[in-house]
Amino acid sequence: MSAARSPVTAGAPPPPAYRPELHGLRGLAIALVVLYHVFMDRVSGGVDVFLFISAFFLTGSFVRRMEAGKPMAPVAYWARTFKRLLAPAAVIVLATLAAVRLFLPPSTWMPAIHDAIASMLQVENWLLIHRGTDYEAAATTATSPLQHFWSLSIQGQVFLLWPLLFALCAVIARRSRIAPRRVVLIVFTVIALASFVWSVVSTATQQQTAYFDTTARIWEFAAGSLLALLPAAAPAGTARSAPSRRLRVGLGWAGLAVLIATGALIDGRSMFPGWIAAIPLLGATLVFLSGVSGSRLGADRLLRSRPFSFLGDISYGLYLIHWPILAITLVAAERATAGPLLGPAIIALSVVLAYLLTRFLDTPIRRWSWANSSAPRAGAVVVAVLAIGLAPSIGAKQLLEDAAQDAERRATADNPGARALMPGFEPHPDADPDAAPLPSAATLSQDWENLPEECSGEFAPAEGMLEGSCRMTDAPDGAPVIIAAGNSRLAQTAVSLSGPAQENGWRLIILRAPSCVFTPGIDSYLGAECDAHNDAALEYIDQVGPEAVAVSTTMVLHEGPERVDRVTEETVPALLGDGVDVIALRDAPRIAENPVVCLEAGGTAEDCTQPLDRGTMPEGRPDAAVLEDLAARTEEDGGGEVLPVDLLPITCPRGACPPIIGNIHVMFDEDHLTATYMESAGPEVERQLEDAGFRW
Numbered sequence: 001m002s003a004a005r006s007p008v009t010a011g012a013p014p015p016p017a018y019r020p021e022l023h024g025l026r027g028l029a030i031a032l033v034v035l036y037h038v039f040m041d042r043v044s045g046g047v048d049v050f051l052f053i054s055a056f057f058l059t060g061s062f063v064r065r066m067e068a069g070k071p072m073a074p075v076a077y078w079a080r081t082f083k084r085l086l087a088p089a090a091v092i093v094l095a096t097l098a099a100v101r102l103f104l105p106p107s108t109w110m111p112a113i114h115d116a117i118a119s120m121l122q123v124e125n126w127l128l129i130h131r132g133t134d135y136e137a138a139a140t141t142a143t144s145p146l147q148h149f150w151s152l153s154i155q156g157q158v159f160l161l162w163p164l165l166f167a168l169c170a171v172i173a174r175r176s177r178i179a180p181r182r183v184v185l186i187v188f189t190v191i192a193l194a195s196f197v198w199s200v201v202s203t204a205t206q207q208q209t210a211y212f213d214t215t216a217r218i219w220e221f222a223a224g225s226l227l228a229l230l231p232a233a234a235p236a237g238t239a240r241s242a243p244s245r246r247l248r249v250g251l252g253w254a255g256l257a258v259l260i261a262t263g264a265l266i267d268g269r270s271m272f273p274g275w276i277a278a279i280p281l282l283g284a285t286l287v288f289l290s291g292v293s294g295s296r297l298g299a300d301r302l303l304r305s306r307p308f309s310f311l312g313d314i315s316y317g318l319y320l321i322h323w324p325i326l327a328i329t330l331v332a333a334e335r336a337t338a339g340p341l342l343g344p345a346i347i348a349l350s351v352v353l354a355y356l357l358t359r360f361l362d363t364p365i366r367r368w369s370w371a372n373s374s375a376p377r378a379g380a381v382v383v384a385v386l387a388i389g390l391a392p393s394i395g396a397k398q399l400l401e402d403a404a405q406d407a408e409r410r411a412t413a414d415n416p417g418a419r420a421l422m423p424g425f426e427p428h429p430d431a432d433p434d435a436a437p438l439p440s441a442a443t444l445s446q447d448w449e450n451l452p453e454e455c456s457g458e459f460a461p462a463e464g465m466l467e468g469s470c471r472m473t474d475a476p477d478g479a480p481v482i483i484a485a486g487n488s489r490l491a492q493t494a495v496s497l498s499g500p501a502q503e504n505g506w507r508l509i510i511l512r513a514p515s516c517v518f519t520p521g522i523d524s525y526l527g528a529e530c531d532a533h534n535d536a537a538l539e540y541i542d543q544v545g546p547e548a549v550a551v552s553t554t555m556v557l558h559e560g561p562e563r564v565d566r567v568t569e570e571t572v573p574a575l576l577g578d579g580v581d582v583i584a585l586r587d588a589p590r591i592a593e594n595p596v597v598c599l600e601a602g603g604t605a606e607d608c609t610q611p612l613d614r615g616t617m618p619e620g621r622p623d624a625a626v627l628e629d630l631a632a633r634t635e636e637d638g639g640g641e642v643l644p645v646d647l648l649p650i651t652c653p654r655g656a657c658p659p660i661i662g663n664i665h666v667m668f669d670e671d672h673l674t675a676t677y678m679e680s681a682g683p684e685v686e687r688q689l690e691d692a693g694f695r696w
Contacts, residue, residue: 024303027311045280055224106441203274205527252299255286417680420662499682
């Protein structure tokens, strides 16, 4: 039985035939991504065009279903789409994990496993945001070989959301009797405008986050959807008058010029995805509008040629494969760039592997008649592929965590950490002299603060933006509370309070905002989102009413000397005036080189010890006079206690910063102390607090 033809409304484009020039445009877009990644380390705009094209075709199919009165069937769409996308992705994810295990140091294993799981579940972009990934950073062991899944994750999220939006449009059109195309036009125009405005604002204030943010990218998909509604975007025949033909030829070449020039002339890495992303989309739109020019001089003739058709055929596989090869090769070879010899070799290998992936997996999966015959069968393939892709990752994660837990069980004897610096310390009689340091090599780079519980019950934040950044220790009902608030560096240092708090029956709560220094009421350099988080954190402190608050009262930046943190200007005096004790933590040191990289390169602990820059962090803390003045005022006027805590003597003892103390890694990069070492610093923190007059 033949399929019913979709009715065509007045002024609407007909159901599009195969568009070979757009297939070639897709290939060109991915080719630009690869070339700019390998040779120029710039944003090409090719990914934006790829997403734009995806939305164009998705929208056309759903609008035609709406106009034909057919159900939207989102579940069937999801099953067919992810059946096609996930199988090649699973192969690349598993192959990349194997390459990481073979060629990269153990410190990269656990992050790669987390990336693999997030990539399969279409949430890699949100993991990168949580991790604070900087897209502009040069390739290092911290560069994820699966980082490129950020765009595929955003695409997957849109593929989940768009059918629901079309279903909503269908309901609105049916009940309001407004033409479906007009409803879609209104809905997606609103989405495009809202997302574009947010993208511009977010890129200006927090570009590192905006780059991976789905909400800052949705306007690009919405623009593709709106283009699909234009009659002018329909394929053009060749029977055109000479002026029209010349116009189409001009539009096509102008579009290609704009697209190619985006990355060549504009170094827009720090500008995407704001308004600058409209430039490559403009180029793609001109190619869409040019259609089939009917001229042998048209850009469409080039895009329809065999080389570009081939690139279009392998575009998905090429995007999947090229980045892991590039990232792993650069890190393993200890190179910053590929260069004129290695670069072409990487591209050639990527093209060959992409062809094989397309020929022997992608195409058979797409054409698999059994799976294509029904949505349940396609859905079964999706479930099977997810299981195949996730099981090895989850299993490897469990093995690494089990090994780390086994080592932690012997930590008292084998890994004293900061306790080794305490007066009168003696090694445990059962200590194993050959015990590996903690955290284990596989988990070291992920040794973040992670208190055991999310803030819940009476400690659940009223403000939603704090939900993902609030964690706490367990404690009896009615236990006294310490709240530590600040950026990731403060959170790592505050872990040192967890042991003493639990031993003395207190509850520790940590509010962590990556890169966002706690300065409520003072504009931060990160912009509006950080400022809002700080205000919400201060409101949370007022809500809970803790006995003590821990903040960093000094700040060590990447340049310049340590200085008094601005939190002491208003917030600390206000807390003291409310009778809250303030634990004034000195900021953690920053060191010149990553100690983990030095150790993994074969250096000894002595080789990798770095001198503390006394010009940056003097022996005496710079806020000492300020804290003494605050303490004197509160003693005179009444209020909370000022409790200075300085852990510099146990992180960089005697002016030197060793990578390992007491068989525990002190720092896992240039800027962050390990949570494991800070846990071992509990006795020293407790001693300093009690010397300052604090009583549990």
